[in-house]
Amino acid sequence: MVISAERAKILEMVERGQVSAEEGARLLGALEREGETRVNASEQSARWLHIRVSDLDTGRPKVNVNVPFELVKVGLQIGSRFAPDIGDLDMDEFVAELQSGVPGSLIEVEDEEGGEQVEIYLD
Numbered sequence: 556m557v558i559s560a561e562r563a564k565i566l567e568m569v570e571r572g573q574v575s576a577e578e579g580a581r582l583l584g585a586l587e588r589e590g591e592t593r594v595n596a597s598e599q600s601a602r603w604l605h606i607r608v609s610d611l612d613t614g615r616p617k618v619n620v621n622v623p624f625e626l627v628k629v630g631l632q633i634g635s636r637f638a639p640d641i642g643d644l645d646m647d648e649f650v651a652e653l654q655s656g657v658p659g660s661l662i663e664v665e666d667e668e669g670g671e672q673v674e675i676y677l678d
Contacts, residue, residue: 561586562583562586565579565582565583565586566579566583574633578633581629581632581633582626582629584629585623585625585626585628585629586623586625586626588625602623602624602625602658602677602678603621603622603623603624603677603678604621604622604623604624604627604675604676604677605619605620605621605622605674605675605676605677605678606618606619606620606621606622606673606674606675607619607620607672607673607674607675608671608672608673609671609672609674610670610671610672611665611666611667611670611671611672612670617671624677658676658677658678659676659677659678660674660675660676661675661676661677662674662675662676663675
């Protein structure tokens with residue numbers, strides 16, 4: 556089961572000291588809520604953050620990452636503690652805007668020099 560693998564990864568990160576026990580508990584809680592969302596899929600649609608990097612010339616994918624939105628929220632909350640100088644950006648407000656927003660493209664960037672296209676979107 557995917558959740559078990561994700562859970563093991565979080566526990567491994569705590570063991571290695573990559574995240575604190577408190578941060579690990581938050582991640583596990585978010586993972587548990589995501590599991591509940593999957594079980595109640597008829598009531599709520601699952602939300603994912605997708606990151607795609609493609610070669611501009613061939614259109615072939617180079618990177619394809621899918622992250623449960625619940626983990627993105629926890630990551631933003633944790634990250635906001637380490638980057639307090641983001642300016643006037645209120646992370647809670649930012650997450651609320653993402654949650655209430657219509658699924659779709661968030662960012663599309665073409666790096667012509669590097670020959671890559673980056674797309675980040677929610678569904």
